[in-house]
Amino acid sequence: MLSARSVIGTTLAELGEDYDNLWVLTPDIGATLVEFRDKYPERFVDVGLAEQACVGVAAGLAYDGNIPVVSGMLPFLSMRALEQVRSDVCYPNLPVKIIGTHGGLVGNGGSTHYAVEDLALMCALTNMTVTSIGDPLMVGEVIRQSMTMQGPIYIRLAVGKKDKVLYEPGEHEIRIGKGIIARQGTDATIFTHGTVVAQALDAAAELAKDGHSVRVVDMFTLKPIDEELIAQCAAETGGRFVIVEDHLAYGGLASRVADVVADRGIHLTAFERLGIPQVYAGFGEDEELRDKHGYGLAATIAATQRVIAAA
């Protein structure tokens, strides 16, 4: 099955040919990277369980004109190595790409293994571009586009088990910094990112049965955020917004959208945010955890009904 995770390896192995300065680094997370490792062993670096050194080494490579990709589990890359990401990579604006899994309540590893604060942390960093992707084909496209970027980028994935191809190749223009209207609608907009896009599309399909026309926006770039699209959706869907995400409800996409709304003085009729509350979430399968913590399919449908009904 095509998963976002497997696409990392195939895409990097492909790009290794075009870019002889592309390096791949990992702190002992490499199953998906074997294609690159086998093809370019001299540009593959596994430092073992040492996230801080891994990001620092990547920065050292980038200072010397290389394009390093660090791949690993995001809870550790985004938090244990946060200072290296901030001071070694973002401060000198080096083209280091951080790509990883376990964004959100996924993988049933418990709270040590869920990256749920990562988008808030990464969006806070000057020079960092921040993305969250659920569609495997998009992962390849974003990695390819990122190769010519000057500064750093963070690419967040879930775990790959339940990844769905959402868009046919060529169906949407995929451009870093631009949101995708995954489904058209006029009554309300659901903004989301990552694997939750599939859930939002299911919610919109369900709501259509009751005659509701719900737009779904895949805001896969959280920073820089697509301000124009937010303004456009406010104008075209009655100022009715639902934001759903597999991240803390505060600090992620909902906060990014709220900032744009406040800064630009956009008039909204209703605004609801669904995401992880300030709890350590515990064990369970992805959907069970989303339901338990109030941002699953049923909650998304209910929230959308409420914003549509709002006066």
Add this chain to the structure above:
Amino acid sequence: MQNTENPHTVEELENLAFELRSKLLHLCGTYEGAVHIGGDLSSADILTALFHHGLHVDPTDIANPTRDRFLLSKGHAAVCMYIAMSMRGFFSYDGIVDTYGQLDSAYGMHPCKVQLPGVEASTGSLGHGLPLAVGMALSARGRGESHRVVTLMGDGETGEGSVWEAAMAANSYELGNLVAFIDRNRQLMTSFDEERVFLEPYTDKWAAFGWNVVHIDGHDMGALVQAIDALPASDSRKPTVVVCETVKGKGVDFMERNLAWHAGSLGAADLDRAMAALQASREKESV
């Protein structure tokens, strides 16, 4: 790894180190804020030996791919590095003294690659230089280049876990083109390190991590030159650490091994006193 254009004798290098210390004190007396003078003075001989003897660098061609890379991991000794570099011709000393720490100056408390492209990396937070150096050494290896990557760390800094992560990586990747100098002044900011944090047996630790260990007096210019000249070839398979025994505040008696002088500023009277102490120390050593 040699300053071949303008080779210096040990005595000339000692004179340059004295000049570096004098300029450091002068800046410390001119700038109103605090300068990390203690750790600057302990690093002064090492930085003189590197910039005037050891490093193959060209101040007129700072992006030359064959240059040795130098990273100041103990970024708080930035002033000492700026001045050592100015004496090699990278920057103007007056430019440093006249603008240090001021708004929009390229010269501040910790080196910034964006504002001052002549330095190799932005550093300051401790424990970051060695991982960066490992990346640069890997890059050199990948391109088949024979330059060295050299970093200077403080011994207190090696309390950071990231140093040992990088030490393991350097050993695993057999980076003989990587050299770490350690300013072993045995002081942290608030304590003497063998009182609170036990780093000993220090050279054994590095040897256990697979490094080639050289242990010298970091204020003995002859020993520094010898250690640099005896470095293994850059295509060898073991990284080298040069543990330099030093004295924080070296050369100014009232600052030596004095916790009050981790960082500080000098008024006019203090500056005269410090200059006199530096001169006295030099005369004592030359006897």
